[in-house]
Amino acid sequence: MASAPTTVTITGAGGQIGYALLFRIAAGDMLGTDRPVRLRLLEIPQGLRAAEGAALELQDCAFPLLHDVDITDDPLTAFQGANIALLVGARPRGPGMERADLLAANAGIFGPQGAAIGAVAADDVRVVVVGNPANTNALIAAASAAPHVPADRFSALTRLDHSRAVGQLAEAIGVGPGAIEGVAIWGNHSATQFPDVSHARVDGMPVLDALAERLGGQDAATAWLDDVFIPRVAKRGAEIIEVRGSSSVASAANAAIEHVRDEQRGTPWTSAAVLSRGEYGVPEGLVCSFPVTSDGDGYRIVEGVGLDARGRRRFEASVAELVAERDAVRALGVL
Ligand code: NDP
DSSP states (O other): OOSOOEEEEEETTTSHHHHHHHHHHHHTTTTOTTOOEEEEEEOOGGGHHHHHHHHHHHHHHTOTTEEEEEEESOHHHHTTTOSEEEEOOOOOOOTTOOHHHHHHHHHHHHHHHHHHHHHHSOTTOEEEEOSSSHHHHHHHHHHHHTTTSOGGGEEEOOHHHHHHHHHHHHHHHTSOGGGEEOOEEEBOSSTTOEEEOTTOEETTEEHHHHHHHHHTSHHHHHHHIIIIIHHHHHTHHHHHHHHHSSOOHHHHHHHHHHHHHHHHHOEEEEEEEEEOSSGGGOOTTOEEEEEEEESSSSEEEOOOOOOOHHHHHHHHHHHHHHHHHHHHHHHTTOO
16 A cells, blocks of 8 residues: 555544544544544543444455554543544433533533543544534544644544535425535524524525425525524434434444545635634634635634624624533633
């Protein structure tokens, strides 16, 4: 094999999303079939056996691109030389757990992991946070990795929300998902997110016009967007749990793979939660979802995208939630 393996570290690798991720990464779906990979699986002690079992199956797949697999419960070992890190393992909200408790529990995970990334990861490391609350977990990890790793190397996943929005539009308009472009997710990866179709097009036609044609006028299209589309995208995770009896594991893993693939290989337009430097009036330092582009060297926010008054209000409400999460973490003395 010509190129040296890329070291990919996955936390919570023994969990469900980890199980859906590992085999696709090893098959070349994330970095391409020309890039060998070395997998580093980080787990807490009680998750190690599950990760070991997945590693046995990886061996049985005999993926030509898979160089080796290491399993550990030590962050410094897991992130040693990491080029790409997917932070999946997180503390779920338990019964009776307040938001502050959840943030504190996750600060106890993402703070040390960020510090380990700062201490031992490769110079070119890029990190995507999947574990919720993903935006604020990314903020904590980035702060803990400073000053060794620039904060803009950290991002959080809103690609699943983006793809869910595309899927809903494609069904409503009666086209394949590949015909839709220009969807944007603004704000937090939570129920307050704003899935925005105002600049989206279907086969070159504004999505709003296509919806009006399909649904019987502009008013019907606006009502469908407000009453059906936005809540459905924002609450899709709960819908999957209700129907499937289990969470949206495969689509979350697919979104994580596409997020990293497009960041590394380039894309003209998608959505990702990235570091704000004050774009669109979002307070500097927050990890917030925007429309983004990549030339293969990290995501950049697409600037100059117009938001109407209603869209701006929705976006600002989601940003206010991010500010509240950041302030709650600051109150814990974490940032
Ligand atoms: P999953 O692999 O199903 O989910 C992991 C994380 O991804 C959760 O925080 C979950 O958030 C989040 N997530 C983001 N998007 C989605 C989506 N669309 N659908 C579902 N989840 C989504 O969890 P498991 O419990 O199976 O596995 C977690 C693993 O992490 C375990 O093996 C555990 O041992 C490990 N772990 C490690 C910790 C550490 O590193 N210190 C701490 C805790 C766990 P949400 O819960 O909000 O759905």
